[in-house]
Amino acid sequence: MGKNLTSRAEDYSKWYNELVVKSDLAENSGVRGCMVIKPYGYAIWEKMQGQLDKMFKETGHENAYFPLFIPKSYLSKEASHVEGFAKECAVVTHYRLKNAEDGSGIVVDEDAKLEEELIVRPTSETIIWDTYRRWVQSYRDLPILVNQWANVVRWEMRTRLFLRTAEFLWQEGHTAHATKQEAVEEAELIMNLYAEFAEKHMGVPVIKGTKTESERFAGAEETYCIEALMQDGKALQAGTSHFLGQNFAKAFDVKFANKEGQQEYVWATSWGVSTRLMGALVMTHSDDNGLVLPPNLAPIQVVIVPIYKGLDQLDAISEKVEPLVKELRAKGLSVKYDKRDTHKPGFKFNEYELKGVPVRLAIGQRDLENGTYEVARRDTLQKESVKADEVVDKVVSLMDEIQENIFNKALAYREQHVTEVDSYEDFKQVIEEKGGFVSAHWDGTSETEDKIKEETKATIRCIPLDAKQEDGKCMVTGKPSTQRVLFAKAY
Amino acid sequence: MGKNLTSRAEDYSKWYNELVVKSDLAENSGVRGCMVIKPYGYAIWEKMQGQLDKMFKETGHENAYFPLFIPKSYLSKEASHVEGFAKECAVVTHYRLKNAEDGSGIVVDEDAKLEEELIVRPTSETIIWDTYRRWVQSYRDLPILVNQWANVVRWEMRTRLFLRTAEFLWQEGHTAHATKQEAVEEAELIMNLYAEFAEKHMGVPVIKGTKTESERFAGAEETYCIEALMQDGKALQAGTSHFLGQNFAKAFDVKFANKEGQQEYVWATSWGVSTRLMGALVMTHSDDNGLVLPPNLAPIQVVIVPIYKGLDQLDAISEKVEPLVKELRAKGLSVKYDKRDTHKPGFKFNEYELKGVPVRLAIGQRDLENGTYEVARRDTLQKESVKADEVVDKVVSLMDEIQENIFNKALAYREQHVTEVDSYEDFKQVIEEKGGFVSAHWDGTSETEDKIKEETKATIRCIPLDAKQEDGKCMVTGKPSTQRVLFAKAY
Structure with missing residues (x-):
């Protein structure tokens, strides 16, 4: 497999688009602006989800699920919110199709018009605060610390895989608090959680800050954000956490009785990161040979490629490799032993470079004789020969080294910029x-x-x-x- | 908290509706037919997801994600498929709202009409087979063993929480194979996997079989199913796995070159289980006191309730309980120590009975003196006094006993029916x-x-x-x- 990848210097944007498709992360679908996230890309997203979900739960949050559809009238209840989203909403107007009377195919059944149009959620504040009204009566019902993993739709005119798509996957946290201070602290807690996730797991250095009024989320009193820098010198907003004040509580009439028995409006936050993080991941670390994935998020952390002539040699190699695979897996590593006979080693090397596998081991006849493996790291493309009995320790320590190195490299770039x-x-x-x-x-x-x-x-x-x-x-x-x-x- | 639950004998249907809401599993939302899955209910669904996902991956499947929207023309390509779904489709016709000219609020912007209407997926065969056309050229590209976790929408006129909702969550597997035999084997593998999940994890005995032609999935050549029996004597279809023949491959022109270089249509399966399983879980085991959850899926497996007068007694109890909590957690159990001072033990007992927590430990002054705990199991409502140094073993063995007992009870009921x-x-x-x-x-x-x-x-x-x-x-x-x-x- 030749990579035939446009270089970053040549055309950064083209490089990105090609890389996302060729490395099997995602592709455009037949539906305008909507992507297909392919298994390899989805496996990375699952690792992101797993880590974030753990961090949310460790900080006391629970998951729940709210409807995909939002009645048009709900969206209108918070004035600046509707202004922010009305122009990019997918609107459901009918609930049935029928055969065309002229035999031309299937058409919308005009008799099945909805009384009130439904919006496909661009974000869920309105439907959630309509729900929280039923959940909150007293200070004892607070705080509510809820997150949902969901798909949302914002009708974008110009779309790009992961970075800007009409439908995207995300998590959205929606919390309700008795005091302003508690809500502000929650919004800050999440900003810090996002920053920790970006830096420690994605290896993406971020700057924490607040948005100016005109860049704030529609309906927020303060938007906290983490901002990353891509290799082309453009910034990417990687996550936002909003202090919503009492805006949604007022719009949806969500009050609670405080300890003194007085009615007060509830204080709110909302926060989210999305599949956009996949774009940030690709654009921060990858190079002209393909993806460079941080070990913490790589679906395959170690690939082992045998170099052989004839099945006898392969058998001899496999006899050494198979126990090694077990040892590496026992260390908690995700390992693939690629002994496909349909592809040559060079093809495989290219493929795993393109897919960003952090460490590649190769073993051929000479290694077999010498009791060694060739160990190649994806981030620096350095190779070295390592004795078989040291290879497990080497690979384990490389996981930390690579994770650290790609973060430091990105940080150095950011600091220079x-x-x-x-x-x-x-x-x-x-x-x-x-x-x-x-x-x-x-x-x-x-x-x-x-x-x-x-x-x-x-x-x-x-x-x-x-x-x-x-x-x-x-x-x-x-x-x-x-x-x-x-x-x-x-x- | 009084439970005030209608009894099953009185009105089974009412009992179910009340129980789902009162035990905090789910509730109706402001959107017709769409439910809110509350944190406690979602925690059970997450456990189901986690187990199923593991089983899918162990059998070689990968996750991916396909668009929420399906162009109307795609849906029409497979004749019996469109016939099955056209009458229950949410249709997106516009992509923008605007302010009404008469100032009456927000209305659909008629200038933003889509050229082709989009259907909110009722199931994803069409969009996925449109994608597979790009993924499959040669027999080397097969099989494709892909699953997605997603929301789908089927516009139902009469809805009930979990059992029949306009939007529901599910997983849908879509596989592509080179031979008919392989596809049939896949469909059967999944039916068996579903049956194993239902019986071992949900404790729900099922009968495996095939559907008659008129009950088959729209577009399938064979539908395998697992059927469960609820306590009111009504059956519930708990999962289906379809052998789709070459119907979707033909509709979307998905061919592959076989080893001899000849072009053949690809063979397909699809299969799914949904949040409907939550309904099956509730209706199989629960009783007039509330939920009865299988230990394998219970978000809280053990709850510990202190019975005390004054904070001194509570402190003395906590001193015993806190190390026990750690010991139980070290055994992999999910444990809650409920020492809220705002609620009385009787209230808590009721609450955890209602929520179906498999094992409840209570400890009061006399237990403290005797070195015992009162151990109550939810399934049989039996209580016994257990010595403190035996309580960990007792609880661990109860997990298996309860899991087995509720399955056997349901099986006995089914066999009598x-x-x-x-x-x-x-x-x-x-x-x-x-x-x-x-x-x-x-x-x-x-x-x-x-x-x-x-x-x-x-x-x-x-x-x-x-x-x-x-x-x-x-x-x-x-x-x-x-x-x-x-x-x-x-x-």
Whole structure:
């Protein structure tokens, strides 16, 4: 299998699209904007889900499931929410098809029109807060710490596999609290949980911060986010956690009796990450040879390829390899021994490089004689010969090394791509030529934000949580500012 | 908490509806026919998913994800398939809302009409076989053994929590094979896997069989099923596995080059179980006090309730209980120590009975003095006093005992409710008065089947796989028959 992959330097966007398809992660379907997540891609998503789900449960959250459909009138109840989503909603208007009277096929049965149209959920705040009204009477019913794993639909005009699809998979947490402080703490807890997941499991360094008012989630009072940087210098929002204030409680009339018996509106958060993380994973680590997967999320962590002539040699190799496979699996590793006779070793090497398998072992006649394996790591493409009795330890330690190395590599890239500027001219130059995050003073108005976006396509990715207070002047208007914010072009 | 549960004898259907809601499994939502699966119910579903997913993977299946939407034209490609589903389809016709010009609120934007309507998947054969066309060229690409966990929508006029809902959660397997034999074997493998899951994990005895032509899945050449019997004598189809022949391969033009280089159509299966299993679980084991859950699927397997006056007594009890909790957890058990001070022991006893927790331990002042626990099992409601140093072993063995006992109890009920009849008169009487499965001869025609259904509401649940060959006469027409089939009224 030749990889025939466009290089990143040649056309980053094309490289990404080709890689996602050729490495069997996903493909476009016959339905506009909707993707098919293929088994190899889905196996990575399952690992992400498994880890996140564990982290949610360890922090006291439970899973539940709410309806796919939202009555149109629900969506309208929170004013800024409906404004944010109305223009990208798939609308169900009928519940039946019938044979066309002219014999031309199957048509919508106009007699089966719904009294009220249903929206395919773009996010579930409205249907969930309609439910929470029934669940909450007293402070004893709080907090509610619920998450759901679900599909959602946002009708996007321009779609790209994983990064922007009409339907995507995600988790959405929706919590209800008795106090503002508790809700804010929950939103922050989740932002930190997302950051830990991104860094420790995906190997993707992220910057934590809050969104500006105009970039906030529709209906939120504060949006916390984690922002990652891709290899082409564009930012990608990897997860968001919203403090929703009492907006949805008011819209859906969700009150509780506090300890003093008084009625109060409930405080809310919502938070989510989606299959978009798959795009972030690919674009952070992969190279011109294919995927580079972090060991923590790789469906196959170790592949073993025999190099042989004739079945006698293969048998001799298998006799050595099969106990090794067992030993590695006993260490908790996911191992594949690929002894397919239909493909040559070179083809297999290419294939597993393309698929990002972290460690490849090869064993041929000479290794058999010397009692060695060739150990190749995917991240650096380095190879070395390792004695058979040391290979298990070597592979185990490589898992940590690779996980650490790809994170550090991405972190170094990110650190090289945060540029402080003090003039709008410098800003435009950096955005255009170097890319990455640009740290600059801004006067805090959405007018200035809009102007910058219009003129440079860069947006404020976040107001970083760790930003130091310093006196400065907005690079555009010269008005006073007390901290720098991070701009970038973004996915 | 008083349970206030209608008894099964009084009104079985009402008992079921009340129990599902009061035990916090699920509730109706504001969207017609769509349910909210509450955290406690979802935790059981997650356990079902986890076990099934493991069994699928152990038999070589992988997960993937296909689009929620199906273009109308796809659905039409397989003639009997569209006939089976067209009348219960949610249809997406538009992709945007807008503000009404008269200020009356949010309305569908007629300018945003889709060129081709999209169906919310009622099942995914069509979109998946459209995809498989791209995946299959040669015999080397086969078999494809793919499963997806997803939500589907079938517009039902009369809905009931878990048993029949407009939206439900399920898994659907879709496999592609080079030969007819291999596909038939796959369909049978899955039927057996479902039966094993139902019996060993849900504790629900099932009868394996095939459906008659008129009860087959729309587009199948053979439908294998597992049929369970509920406590009211009605049958419930708990899972189906379909041999689809080459119907979908032909409809979507999916061919492969065989080893001789000739083009052949691919052979298919599909199979699924859904959140309907939750209904089967509730209706098989539960009683007038609430749920009875099998230990293998219970989110909480053991609950410990302290009985105390004052916090000093509670502290003394907790000192004993906390190490016990650790010991039980180390055995892999899910344990809850409920020391809430806001509720009395009697309330808690009721609550955990209602929620079907398999084993309850209680410990009060006298137990503390005697070094004992009161151990109560949910299935038999028996209680006994057990020495503290024997309680771990006791609880561990109870898990197996309860799992086995509830299965045996359900099996005994089922065996008492399979009645052989040889005349239509007896048939009607048994169906009406005793219920359960009725084993009778049938002439093999759908006319007779329809007549029986119309006159008695009983349908042929299956042609049991283990039915012995015997000469007989159809109880209605007197025509010859070679084996008995199983009739029942069904959910």
